[in-house]
Amino acid sequence: MPSRETSYDGTTIALHWLMAGLVLVLWLIGTFLEDLLPKGPLRSGIWSAHFVLGFVFTGVTVALLAWRYTNGRQLPVEDPGPLHVLAKATHAALYLLLFAIAGLGIANAFVRGVTLIGPLSLPQLGDPEWRKPLTQWHGLAANVLMAVAGFHSAAALIHHYLWHDAVLRRILPGRAPSAPYERP
Numbered sequence: 001m002p003s004r005e006t007s008y009d010g011t012t013i014a015l016h017w018l019m020a021g022l023v024l025v026l027w028l029i030g031t032f033l034e035d036l037l038p039k040g041p042l043r044s045g046i047w048s049a050h051f052v053l054g055f056v057f058t059g060v061t062v063a064l065l066a067w068r069y070t071n072g073r074q075l076p077v078e079d080p081g082p083l084h085v086l087a088k089a090t091h092a093a094l095y096l097l098l099f100a101i102a103g104l105g106i107a108n109a110f111v112r113g114v115t116l117i118g119p120l121s122l123p124q125l126g127d128p129e130w131r132k133p134l135t136q137w138h139g140l141a142a143n144v145l146m147a148v149a150g151f152h153s154a155a156a157l158i159h160h161y162l163w164h165d166a167v168l169r170r171i172l173p174g175r176a177p178s179a180p181y182e183r184p
Helices: 010-036 041-068 082-112 128-161
Strands: 115-117
Touching (some): 010 041, 041 115, 082 128
């Protein structure tokens, strides 16, 4: 079997794992902060950090998608057929949810007029009555994203530990980007 690229490029890998980390941190804050901390300056500060990280998340989402479809390394399909269709559908769902979460989060930030860092605040725009529904939709989309991301992660682990193929290794950091891999 001829040699081929076996890893995504460093930018794709870095953006992928940065996105995964941001999704996890933002979800944990959004899901558990109200239950863990009483109202006060610490909780307000963490909510501000959540909104700032949400804007970073939005930028990383746009950068990842733009990079993947312009300069990112495109790898050959590991398993054409139904599993490839499922993988494409899963990635499409992930991107759709990432953009939905970002849009709902930005709308929520402006409806609330949140404080970001120090004296930097967003203006309060729109009807404050939208706070609750935007928060609920944002949270629902985040929970659905976590479920789809869990499925995505489980599939990668199945590829690695049960099927012993290169799917997971292709996105792991620290791999030689052009080292050949031949399937046994």
